[in-house]
Structures are given as C-alpha cells and as structure tokens.
Amino acid sequence: MADPAPDPATKTLACPSCGGTIAIRAAGHTVTLVCHYCSSLIDVANPDARLIAEYHEAAQELAIPLGTRGTLRGTEWEAIGFLQRSEGGIGWSEYLLFNPYAGYAWLITDGRGWSLGRMLTVTPRDAGGAMLLDGERYKPFFAGGSARVDYVLGEFYWRVAVGERVRTADFVRPGFMLSRETNDAEETWTLAELIDPREMGTAFGTDLPPAWPGSGRPPMPHQPSPWAGLVGRAWQFAFVAVLALLVLAPILGRGGTSVSETVTLFPEGSERSATIGPIVLTRAKQPVTIRARSDEVRNQWVDLDYALVDRATQASYEAYDIVEQYEGSDSDGRWSEGNRSTASKIASVPAGTYDLVVDLGAHNWTGASSSYAAGIAPVKVTVTVSPGGVFWSNVWLAALLILLPALRMGWQHIRFEASRSGESDVGGSTSDEDDD
Amino acid sequence: MLTVNCPNCGAPVRFRSPALPVVVCPYCQSLVTRIGDEIRAVGKAAVLPFDVSPIRIGTTGRDGDRAFEVIGRVRWGWSDGSWNEWLLLFTDGSHAWLGEAMGLYMLLAERPPASGDAGVSRIAAGGEAILGTRMTIDGQMLAVSDIREASCIAAEGELPFRAPPGWTVYSVDLRGEGSACATIQRDAGETSLYLGRYVTLAELRPQGLRAIEGWAMPSFT
Numbered sequence: 001m002a003d004p005a006p007d008p009a010t011k012t013l014a015c016p017s018c019g020g021t022i023a024i025r026a027a028g029h030t031v032t033l034v035c036h037y038c039s040s041l042i043d044v045a046n047p048d049a050r051l052i053a054e055y056h057e058a059a060q061e062l063a064i065p066l067g068t069r070g071t072l073r074g075t076e077w078e079a080i081g082f083l084q085r086s087e088g089g090i091g092w093s094e095y096l097l098f099n100p101y102a103g104y105a106w107l108i109t110d111g112r113g114w115s116l117g118r119m120l121t122v123t124p125r126d127a128g129g130a131m132l133l134d135g136e137r138y139k140p141f142f143a144g145g146s147a148r149v150d151y152v153l154g155e156f157y158w159r160v161a162v163g164e165r166v167r168t169a170d171f172v173r174p175g176f177m178l179s180r181e182t183n184d185a186e187e188t189w190t191l192a193e194l195i196d197p198r199e200m201g202t203a204f205g206t207d208l209p210p211a212w213p214g215s216g217r218p219p220m221p222h223q224p225s226p227w228a229g230l231v232g233r234a235w236q237f238a239f240v241a242v243l244a245l246l247v248l249a250p251i252l253g254r255g256g257t258s259v260s261e262t263v264t265l266f267p268e269g270s271e272r273s274a275t276i277g278p279i280v281l282t283r284a285k286q287p288v289t290i291r292a293r294s295d296e297v298r299n300q301w302v303d304l305d306y307a308l309v310d311r312a313t314q315a316s317y318e319a320y321d322i323v324e325q326y327e328g329s330d331s332d333g334r335w336s337e338g339n340r341s342t343a344s345k346i347a348s349v350p351a352g353t354y355d356l357v358v359d360l361g362a363h364n365w366t367g368a369s370s371s372y373a374a375g376i377a378p379v380k381v382t383v384t385v386s387p388g389g390v391f392w393s394n395v396w397l398a399a400l401l402i403l404l405p406a407l408r409m410g411w412q413h414i415r416f417e418a419s420r421s422g423e424s425d426v427g428g429s430t431s432d433e434d435d436d
Numbered sequence: 437m438l439t440v441n442c443p444n445c446g447a448p449v450r451f452r453s454p455a456l457p458v459v460v461c462p463y464c465q466s467l468v469t470r471i472g473d474e475i476r477a478v479g480k481a482a483v484l485p486f487d488v489s490p491i492r493i494g495t496t497g498r499d500g501d502r503a504f505e506v507i508g509r510v511r512w513g514w515s516d517g518s519w520n521e522w523l524l525l526f527t528d529g530s531h532a533w534l535g536e537a538m539g540l541y542m543l544l545a546e547r548p549p550a551s552g553d554a555g556v557s558r559i560a561a562g563g564e565a566i567l568g569t570r571m572t573i574d575g576q577m578l579a580v581s582d583i584r585e586a587s588c589i590a591a592e593g594e595l596p597f598r599a600p601p602g603w604t605v606y607s608v609d610l611r612g613e614g615s616a617c618a619t620i621q622r623d624a625g626e627t628s629l630y631l632g633r634y635v636t637l638a639e640l641r642p643q644g645l646r647a648i649e650g651w652a653m654p655s656f657t
Contacts, residue, residue, distance in 0.1 A: 027485075119540070157539075
C-alpha cells in the first residue's frame with residue numbers, strides 16, 4: 001500500500017463564545033477545551049462544540065506556552081493542556097503532553113524541578129504500605145490528601161473542571177514518584193521520573209530551578225541525594241585505606257636487630273651508666289624504640305636518661321623514661337599503679353652505627369599509705385634498643401584524615417535526607433533511606 | 437477472499453473472512469452484509485469524525501509471533517468522550533480488537549460468554565455492574581473499573597457485526613492483575629465478552645501507520 005500524503009495533525013474550531021479559532025491537537029481524544037482567548041470551557045466530546053461555561057478572561061502566561069514541543073527521553077511531546085492544582089494551599093502545575101504515536105504524558109512541577117509522568121496500565125502491588133512496581137519498591141511519602149483543580153487551559157481527554165477534587169497518595173524511590181489518584185469512578189496510577197533541569201531547559205526552554213540547599217526549600221520528595229551514590233563508596237574506600245594503614249604501619253616500621261642489656265642498681269644508691277651497642281641503622285631515616293622493663297620495682301621508680309650517640313659523628317638523640325610501680329591500700333581497698341615496662345621512641349634517626357648511653361637511678365617511694373616498705377634489695381632493669389617503631393598517634397591521626405571526607409559526605413547525605421523527608425506526612429518511614 | 441460490487445454504488449467491496457460478514461463500503465459508507473451468497477446493503481454508516489489516531493485500515497503488526505492486519509474499525513462515543521476499536525485479522529483467520537482510548541491500547545479477543553463466572557452472567561442477564569466488583573473470566577480475576585452506555589458513532593472496513601450509527605451498548609470495563617483487562621458489551625439482544633491486556637504500540641511492531649503532518653513517525657522494528 002502506497003503511503004498517502006500525511007493527514008493533518010489538528011482540527012480547528014471556532015470558539016462558541018468569542019469566535020476565536022482554536023486548534024484541537026488531540027482530535028478524537030479531546031473532550032474538554034479551554035479557549036485560550038476568552039478562557040471559556042467548551043465541550044468537544046460530540047461533533048458540535050458546546051459551551052459549558054462562558055468566561056471573558058485573558059489566559060495565564062505559562063512557563064511552557066501551549067503548543068510548545070520538546071523532546072524528552074527520545075520522544076517529541078507537544079504541550080496541549082495546563083492544570084494548576086493545589087492541596088492544602090500548596091500548589092503545583094501539570095502540563096498535559098501529547099504525541100499521536102506515543103499518547104499522553106505529564107510534565108509536573110512545583111517550582112523545585114520537573115518530572116515526566118506516564119499513566120500506568122498495570123496496578124502496583126501493595127507490600128505492607130510500600131508499593132511494588134516492576135521489582136522496584138516505592139516508599140510512602142504523602143499518605144493521603146485531596147487535590148483540587150484551580151485553573152485549566154488547553155485541551156483534555158476528560159471532563160476537566162475547576163474545583164474538581166481527587167484523593168491522592170504518593171510513593172517515592174530516588175528519582176521516581178508513584179502517584180495514585182482516586183475518585184468515585186476510578187483509580188489511576190502515574191509514574192513520574194525526575195528530569196534533569198538542564199535537560200528540561202534544552203527540551204522546553206524552562207529556567208533552571210534553584211537547587212537545594214540554596215533554594216530555601218526542602219529537596220523534592222523523589223529527589224535523589226547527590227551524596228547517595230558516593231557515601232557508600234567513600235566509606236568503602238576509607239575503610240580499606242585505614243585497614244591498609246593499620247596493617248602496613250608495623251610492617252614498614254620494622255627495623256633491624258635489637259640489642260639488650262640488663263643493669264643491676266641499688267635503690268637510693270649511686271646512679272649507674274650503661275652503654276648498649278652497637279645498633280646499626282640502615283635506612284636514611286628511621287625511628288628507634290627503646291624499651292625498659294623491671295619486674296622487681298615495688299613502690300620504687302627508676303629514672304632512665306637515654307642518649308643515642310652516633311659513633312662516627314657523636315651526634316646525640318636524647319629521651320627520658322621512667323619504670324615505676326606503687327601500691328598500697330586506702331578506704332577503697334588495695335590499689336596499685338605505674339608501669340614496670342615502658343617504651344620511648346626517638347623519631348627520624350639517620351643511618352649509622354650507634355651506642356645507647358643509659359643513665360639509671362633507682363628510688364624508693366615513701367607514700368604515707370604504703371603498706372610495703374621498699375627495701376634495699378638490688379633492682380634489675382633490662383633495656384632493649386630496637387631500630388624501627390610505629391608512632392601510633394600519627395597513625396590514628398592519618399586514619400582520621402582518611403575518614404574525614406566520608407564522614408563529611410555522610411553528614412551531608414543525612415542532612416539532605418532529613419530535609420527531604422521532613423515534608424512527608426508518613427511517620428518516619430522514609431528516613432531510613434539506604435546509602436546506595 | 438470474496439470481492440463483490442456494492443449493491444448501493446457498485447464500487448468493489450472485499451470480504452476476507454466468512455467470520456466477518458459486514459463491510460462498510462469505502463465509497464458510499466453503505467453497510468454491506470453477506471449472508472451465504474446473498475449480498476445486501478442494510479443502511480449507512482456515518483462518516484468518521486476526524487481524529488489523530490496513528491492506526492488506519494491496512495496497518496500491520498504482530499502480537500508475539502502472530503501477524504495481523506487492521507481491517508476494520510468501530511468508533512464508540514459516550515457522554516464523556518469517544519474511543520476506537522480496531523479490528524485485527526490474524527493470518528490464521530482469527531480476529532481480535534485493539535481498543536484505543538486516552539492514548540492507551542488494549543488488545544482484546546472475544547471469549548464465549550460461558551468463560552465468565554456468575555458475575556458476568558448476571559450482567560449478561562441484564563443486571564447492573566458495580567464498580568470494584570470482582571469477576572473471573574477464563575480463570576482470571578478482574579475487577580470492574582468503568583461502566584458506561586456507549587453508542588456507535590461510525591464504522592469503517594470489515595466487521596464481524598453490523599454497527600449502525602446510534603447502536604447503543606452497555607459497556608463494562610474490567611482490570612486484572614498486571615496489564616490484564618476485559619470488556620463486557622451488552623445490547624438489547626446479546627452480550628459479548630472480550631479478554632486481553634494493555635499493550636503498547638511499540639510491542640505490536642506496527643508497520644504502515646498513518647502519517648500525521650508535523651510528527652515524525654517512529655519506526656517500530
């Protein structure tokens with residue numbers, strides 16, 4: 001069959017009120033028409049156009065003038081009808097879009113963004129308050145309201161009337177809103193997809209709406225958190241990085257052979273000095289860990305003055321430590337404190353051969369509540385010098401720095417979600433948004 | 437296929453299937469019937485009002501692996517609008533209806549009245565349907581979603597029944613699980629039962645759609 005010349009896309013009619021010429025863009029479907037010259041409501045369900053309500057008002061200026069075409073998601077749409085609706089004083093706009101090959105669609109906006117809605121031919125399944133559609137779960141957001149038509153312009157496939165009310169309920173998942181409208185005769189479901197404002201600008205020439213948080217209004221119910229996709233990955237990355245840090249720090253901090261010496265000294269006796277070495281440091285820079293341990297101090301302390309001296313240059317790196325143990329009893333019972341084993345670290349020691357010079361002095365503690373009188377028995381102190389060592393405070397600081405961006409992102413995500421779900425009239429059920 | 441001359445104007449008219457004994461003469465809109473060998477003109481169909489349906493007589497397509505051609509149409513009207521029912525003839529000789537309303541499509545095949553349950557029988561016997569009432573047809577559960585009095589506005593092409601303008605039916609739409617839907621149509625004489633599902637134009641892979649000025653015809657392949 002040869003393709004005949006294309007059939008016309010519109011049918012014209014004279015407004016029965018003002019006589020103006022009106023083009024019907026969805027002939028065959030359109031039932032009600034609002035004249036864009038005089039705003040009169042015209043019934044075109046039957047071949048003879050009949051006046052339903054006569055008005056003599058100029059039509060509103062629209063963000064998308066009726067007759068404008070734009071391509072969204074690969075389909076060209078023409079705006080043919082406009083509805084202003086409200087619920088409890090909060091208003092929004094809906095544009096009816098038409099393409100003879102694709103049918104109808106809706107562009108919905110409340111000034112915060114645009115959504116493209118299509119009427120569903122399948123009924124979503126109720127899953128404990130949430131709705132299931134094509135394997136996706138939609139959480140309840142607005143439980144129940146009554147939406148009123150406040151203003152109409154253009155043409156519609158049903159008998160539209162100002163003041164008409166439907167019961168509404170909305171369900172969301174990030175990027176999508178599932179809406180149910182119910183009247184006495186039927187229940188209809190619409191699935192609306194959030195459209196990128198820039199895509200809308202290209203398609204229909206609309207302005208960019210102010211973005212959250214600068215807009216001063218909460219995000220849209222179905223607006224995906226800009227951090228939603230990042231928070232999970234940021235945490236994964238941070239977790240792996242911190243784990244690697246904790247595993248690698250001791251491995252990288254490990255040095256060469258340890259050298260050890262035990263010194264015996266008398267409490268309140270003269271200070272003793274010991275030289276422990278040689279300690280060979282092979283890396284350009286490394287920490288050196290010096291541990292001291294005495295199992296014999298009791299109500300005693302041992303002062304340890306360390307000097308790590310380079311045999312070649314006599315350069316000296318100094319540190320101080322103490323091995324101590326105290327005990328006694330008071331009204332709370334027996335107590336003890338102090339450490340018989342301590343460790344000092346000297347950071348960034350250059351390569352070379354070193355001796356550790358240790359000056360030790362042991363002292364008795366004569367606390368009033370002491371039940372044990374420290375004696376004059378000799379005290380043995382073992383000093384071990386090990387190249388390498390991990391500065392754990394630095395490691396933890398690094399871990400915190402690694403976690404900081406993830407923490408910040410998580411906080412922003414929580415703030416966004418709290419602001420978004422704040423509008424919901426469904427108690428708490430949308431605040432447990434997943435992080436992915 | 438049987439080609440005869442329109443008893444009214446003499447133009448050639450075609451009957452493709454004995455199951456479709458009515459043809460609207462494309463030249464003079466006479467309703468031509470074929471009963472046995474007898475060809476008669478039994479009145480006139482009205483001229484179809486202009487619409488922007490993308491479907492036309494001659495459009496072809498597939499339901500799964502079954503190819504069809506659009507060979508007829510009835511346009512129905514009711515108090516709040518109108519819709520098209522396109523008659524599809526499949527290559528195996530069977531036929532089905534493609535309902536077109538509000539830019540949505542329903543593919544419906546006629547079922548014997550006995551495939552409906554007691555709820556369907558009650559409507560067939562003259563009872564009123566009630567919105568939301570559940571019924572089963574061929575074991576499928578459906579609920580009444582729309583009830584209206586409809587009358588035939590116009591018709592074209594080949595049809596399984598005479599569709600004179602002003603012919604009025606009591607029409608009950610039902611919705612089922614997923615995209616399932618059904619229609620019960622009752623007139624003074626009898627009740628017909630149709631069962632099917634919502635479809636998209638794309639899934640029917642239609643060819644030979646109607647060209648509409650200023651609109652790019654999508655290619656459904």
